[in-house]
Amino acid sequence: MSKGRQLYELQEVDLEIEAKREALSNVQSRLGQSHALDEARANLATQKNCVDELNASQRAGEWEVEDLRTKVAVIEQKLYGGTVKNPKELASLHEQAEHLKKRRREEEDKVLDIMTEMDAAQANLAMISQKVKSLKKSWKEEQAELSREQDRLSTNLANLEQKRKDLGSRVDAASLRLYEELRTKKQGRAVAKVEQGMCQGCRIVLPVRELQRARASQELVQCGNCERILYVS
């Protein structure tokens, strides 16, 4: 096998390793993450608060209604019990009772409004709760899939790294050094295939002599234009 081909194969493995590493880090960055779920959970907490507050308001309103009802009953007891005879006092009691009844009706209306609001709030809470449930389910499934993908990629990567080691050990040190040097300079592509007399690294038609050397030589031949190691398949 020519050195060019050896290095080309090495490059294929290196590129694959690079792609797998990127995929792995992408998978790892998505593990444990759940923006949509976090958001829905925060929404759920807010909505629960809202329902709790409405509940408290409704109870307070109901107590207020009850309190006013008792007060009215006490006054009416005085009004109609026959113990108070003074007309001025009776008129005043009557006025107080009417005033308290008016307040009671207002409170009752408020409670009714709260109950209507509560219906909507509870429906909303049920909807958000359902959403959290379904997001949680799909998140769990996604996490499981990501975890499997992580395992697959890790195994794959370990195999590729072993293969890289084996291939690398078959190349002489000087060639390997040149390859590594060019790999850094040429964004991972140190070796270029030659197709139809053209360097696929820089798309330049190679001079005939360079092409012949690349074909025949056991030594490494570099493209005169882009410096890449040439590999004629």
Ligand SMILES: [Zn+2]
């Ligand atoms: Zn070139």
